[in-house]
Amino acid sequence: MKKIEAIIKPFKLEDVKDALVEANIEGMTVSEVKGYGRQQGHSELYRGAEYIVEFIPKVKIEIVVSTDEYASLAVDAIKKAAYTGKIGDGKIFVSDISHTVRIRTNEENTEAL
Amino acid sequence: MKKIEAIIKPFKLEDVKDALVEANIEGMTVSEVKGYGRQQGHSELYRGAEYIVEFIPKVKIEIVVSTDEYASLAVDAIKKAAYTGKIGDGKIFVSDISHTVRIRTNEENTEAL
Amino acid sequence: MKKIEAIIKPFKLEDVKDALVEANIEGMTVSEVKGYGRQQGHSELYRGAEYIVEFIPKVKIEIVVSTDEYASLAVDAIKKAAYTGKIGDGKIFVSDISHTVRIRTNEENTEAL
Amino acid sequence: MRNIFLTVLALLALPIIASAEDVLSSGDTAWMLVATAFVMLMTPAGLALFYAGMTRSKNVLNTMGMSLIAFAVGTLVWVVAGYSIAFGDGDLIGTGKIMLVGITDKSLTGTIPELLFVAFQGTFAAIAVAIASGSMIERVKFSTFTIFAALWILVVYAPITHWAWGGGETLNFGEMDFAGGTVVHINAGVAGFVVAMILGKRKDYGKSAIKPFSPIFAVLGAALLWFGWFGFNAGSQVAADGVAGNAFLITNVAASVGVIGWLIAEYIVYKTPTLIGGASGAIAGLVAITPASGSAGVSDAIIIGLVGGVIGFIGVSKLKKIFKVDDSLDAFWIHGLVGIWGSIATAIFIAPYLMADDYDMGAQLISQIKAIVLTIVYSGVVTAIVFYIASMLTGGGRVDAETEQIGLDERVHGEKAMNL
Amino acid sequence: MRNIFLTVLALLALPIIASAEDVLSSGDTAWMLVATAFVMLMTPAGLALFYAGMTRSKNVLNTMGMSLIAFAVGTLVWVVAGYSIAFGDGDLIGTGKIMLVGITDKSLTGTIPELLFVAFQGTFAAIAVAIASGSMIERVKFSTFTIFAALWILVVYAPITHWAWGGGETLNFGEMDFAGGTVVHINAGVAGFVVAMILGKRKDYGKSAIKPFSPIFAVLGAALLWFGWFGFNAGSQVAADGVAGNAFLITNVAASVGVIGWLIAEYIVYKTPTLIGGASGAIAGLVAITPASGSAGVSDAIIIGLVGGVIGFIGVSKLKKIFKVDDSLDAFWIHGLVGIWGSIATAIFIAPYLMADDYDMGAQLISQIKAIVLTIVYSGVVTAIVFYIASMLTGGGRVDAETEQIGLDERVHGEKAMNL
Amino acid sequence: MRNIFLTVLALLALPIIASAEDVLSSGDTAWMLVATAFVMLMTPAGLALFYAGMTRSKNVLNTMGMSLIAFAVGTLVWVVAGYSIAFGDGDLIGTGKIMLVGITDKSLTGTIPELLFVAFQGTFAAIAVAIASGSMIERVKFSTFTIFAALWILVVYAPITHWAWGGGETLNFGEMDFAGGTVVHINAGVAGFVVAMILGKRKDYGKSAIKPFSPIFAVLGAALLWFGWFGFNAGSQVAADGVAGNAFLITNVAASVGVIGWLIAEYIVYKTPTLIGGASGAIAGLVAITPASGSAGVSDAIIIGLVGGVIGFIGVSKLKKIFKVDDSLDAFWIHGLVGIWGSIATAIFIAPYLMADDYDMGAQLISQIKAIVLTIVYSGVVTAIVFYIASMLTGGGRVDAETEQIGLDERVHGEKAMNL
């Protein structure tokens, strides 16, 4: 089983979710994170004093899928939906999951997904 | 070493923590996430307009343990404590950790846990 | 590729970020988490009633790097910058990443980082 | 107060009687100083929070900023020219008091300083345009709205006020509008609706969930509006007397039953009495009683407010869907529609002790309807013109799509509602 | 004001003197219009925020909603029947003013319009039951509370008011209760405590950490309560005069030393002066001075308020643990216990310039104690009955366990305190 | 009001005339009861929120707590000794009214109860030291500030008040300071600046981003300050008359153009009109008009307020960088610098109808400057001494480095601004 973690721009969340659902991936977990990278934060004003916001709000999506095919489907869906072409679009990381359980049913691994 | 990630219902956090502590697992990291899955969000009202909340508040627990035995102890503890039998109870994912450090003491791997 | 996850004290974030940037690691993702461990939470008062805050605010930093050398550079940088010597300094976990994509450019793996 | 003076003086039979009316009363002045402060609080605090609490978190500050700038700009244009247009001499339009020329600390309006009356009326102008901002949020340009607010007060609000209260004769139909049901609420509601039509819908409207930032702020805002409304309604008597006392009591009753009416309707339809519903119900009850607050009794107020709350709920949750206009915070449905109900009810529900002996309900109803129609037509047409001008002057009235998506707080103001 | 009139008139020796007392004073009316608005603000804004800020985030809106509905329902039942019971003619109970029959804009109470007096007293009834809601939060049904609020005002609050202020003779013991120490605070505190006993503890009480949503809102709420309390106490003089001025000053002083007393006690015991403590101390000081606000001097106020703050702290942090009743937001400890202190102190600490020449402290202390006991017994017993009735009518007074766990905001109102 | 009495009495030619001035006016008293409540609200609600909203999330409660404790302690020391120093008899310092000895409910100040005047003036003392707290936030010890607040009111504020308003002759230069431009604002701004210098910079100042917790609270706080300022300025007439009406109107206008001025300046320089800027502009406009509120006309107010807003912006965004003092919330730049502008402008911009026939602008300007210099020197020097004493008594005036880093809310108060 594979876990896909994607860091994307917050306003793309809705699009990415729709793309994943279209690719038949119907489970995911989302969290709010802050990203540091090439994208320079916008500057904010505070009573006339300007400062750079280094950490930029991002959204992290985590999806666990059963097969490598599903994994590349997911990666493709995210890539397309999260794309704007501007710096800061984010990254996708894939790693291995050795074991999965669905708490409600006690199903394991592929069935649990 | 193994990492256990569990997505559970927020109000079960206290129970799960207690179950883990009882199983002698005394370290964990918790974060607030939003989940998308089979569980349909409740509908919320906004001045008479109804809409579905697709992303449902969940809690993610991350635990790193030294051995496979501990891992299955942890999985069992979580499974029992987080169970309600209703849709949306959540999932448990297990993966590998190759290296661990305790910052305070510089201890590594098993000793660091 | 390696993923480094570090759980640190929130007020050390700025120092750790600076240390990582100095080590030429220029991408990271940060989130707010709550930690449970040996560090006892401080007690809070609520209208005269005292209670222990078991979950303590922590910050999680996630960094994906291309090589093992970079990984140990990162671990060292974090270890030093996050150190206070007091209980609750946190932990560093290292694991494997099998695949990486940069959404903006479609670059993969090492180039994506 | 006035009475005992007159009694004393009458007994003395002195020539001073003729001018007794034109003497400053410290009691009336004390009340009007406070009433003006109360109405002031309604805009940058009450409405600002009521609206901000119902806006999405990414646009909260922009919404709040519109109430603030509406009050600032409104106050300025009011003393410069608005008061002259509204309360100067003339039939179709007032003149002669530009920059308050000729008014001194000794000038009186009734028994209070005229300068205080200027301030009191200015707060009405400002809140009217701030109410209309609720229809435009999350997409209108801040600059466009600022210019719109200034123009609208001069060209739409001040003339309508002149006809209703300022001495205009041709366009005064003898309507009863004690505290601004037509002048403020219908007028503002229609104006908001027209601008919402011109602006078009928000991109997300009807698509994704638009969650209110915080019902806490909406309720707090509504409570402050309710508080301020005592100045609005009981202050419109421009004296601290029995009619003001009556206005105060029925304002409080109408707001209360507005809450109850809305929550019951909501409970029946959705099984969920919401806080935003309760807050909105209070406002609906207050809007409904506004024109009647100088004439209704307590049982009238119960009917007017309760029906007001129910109509508001129906407007927002049912009728709105039919019209397909993204009147974002329902300025039309809460102020316009409920305002029409209040204006009609004013002619029907009158306390016996405040009803003229020769009161003719049929004739009065016709007066009310004439005034409502005049307001809708004039406000509807001229608001559109004014908004087009404001848009032109600012290179289009709507923010670009990226700003709308990312949020106006970050992009327009460089700020965030909360940094936790 | 009254004096110069009398002087003038006396000099003229005219027959009008006899009725001079029954003339409306615009100054007094101005003050009472404002005082009523001030007290109104205390419930849907002041108390709503003070309580909401101390509630867990998942129940914030429900707590706020209770203050809102208490005010709405309270205002309605007050004009329908409460005022008649409290201020109508009769010994054990008042009658004859149902739906305010017979009262017009010309009716006076002292020198102000009676309709305004109705509104003023109505705000007291509403806040009393809202105070009691603090003992029930996070578990009582919204519907149960709504019905309870209506019944309680009619059956508990209005009769007690009638005995203290409304002309009841048999059950009036000559107690000094200028602004409602017994009528409002002890009464509400006891009522809250009794309902908390009936409801039982919250599931988490004493187990897991119950963190207040936001001390910011608690402090803001306390500041608004403090502000409104000037209307409560100085307004209870029903005139703008020297006694009102005295009441104003000592109210401010007592609140201030209440803050200081609580924070010092907290610092001594826990080394941590909290903001919620400071806010609670202000309320304790205000509760303590309420019955004495028409008679104490400034040095009396320092003692009454300071001790009030310390007693409040001891009640909440020490005595509460002994009683094992989950009086969630401490309505009894802050309003009941401190109210008892204030009521007793009223007989002891009196300004020389406000003390009757033949003042008998011993006799007065007995009057105070009789009134306290009557209030505790009557409120205790009848509140329980009323709450059982309200529970029955709504299928049990407590929400189900899942709702309690998930939170009332989501489950009862379908809303969230903040969507960031 | 006074006039008609005099007229009536004059006509009657009775000997009562001589004492007519010393009679309580219920109208004036009504207004002053309210004005005092308004100014009270400014500190624990208005300023507390304005400042808390601009503080980092980890120190929000501490900042709020300073306003609360400033008001509590300020009120106490004011009635104990402050009022005596400020308004007792004497040239350099007042005496004879310790613990308000000799003042009863019948004592008058003009036409209002003296006890009310005590309360009114006490709210000024409290807000002055609370304003100064803005310069010290995020690092001063809570205990140090508490003691500082008490001492400062007695040793700095009360004497300066005595010279300006309380009957001091030697150090009264005939300056025009209607509502406290010098007494409150310049004084507090200088005091804050001096303490900021002594304390030193916050560790993060100029290094990492210091994000304001929430502009929502800053705007709400500013709106409440604006509201309260009507009591501050129009209340300083101590009567409900034409001058109070004038003061009310121009206060509102100056605040409005202050918003406009700041936002325009900000837009020109940074292209970003911020909400915190708008809120700060309102305060700048209000500070600027304060000394002139008894004498300026509406066109004067437009100039004074607009320039006030622009100067405030320049001070905060440009001049502040030059001075390198971490005046954290800009008490000096907004109250001190803008206060100086207002004080000078008071002598220049006067309404014709309020200008004395023999008005000598040159001489008046010199008076203004003398009073400004006296205030800066006296406040600067004595504040430093007072702060050193307060520091000594509390083992140093600054929290330890770890507390500063982790946040004062958690470490000093054991609380968190929001538990979501």
Ligand SMILES: Nc1ncnc2c1ncn2[C@@H]1O[C@H](COP(=O)(O)OP(=O)(O)O)[C@@H](O)[C@H]1O
């Ligand atoms: N090496 C990394 N490890 C973890 N997260 C990263 C890494 N590099 C980038 N990120 C995340 O991806 C986001 C986008 O990266 P950035 O360099 O700003 O632009 P781009 O995605 O266009 O390369 C960052 O804000 C951060 O959250």
Ligand SMILES: Nc1ncnc2c1ncn2[C@@H]1O[C@H](COP(=O)(O)OP(=O)(O)O)[C@@H](O)[C@H]1O
């Ligand atoms: N494939 C997945 N990857 C990551 N998280 C998932 C996945 N499927 C479900 N989840 C998480 O588990 C939660 C519960 O899943 P859901 O399908 O709603 O019910 P159940 O747990 O009963 O199967 C979701 O809200 C989501 O957070």
Ligand SMILES: Nc1ncnc2c1ncn2[C@@H]1O[C@H](COP(=O)(O)OP(=O)(O)O)[C@@H](O)[C@H]1O
């Ligand atoms: N086994 C674990 N798995 C996941 N997170 C852990 C684990 N142990 C500790 N942590 C995280 O590290 C933080 C610090 O651990 P703690 O035991 O308090 O002190 P120390 O780091 O000094 O050993 C915890 O608050 C928690 O977030």
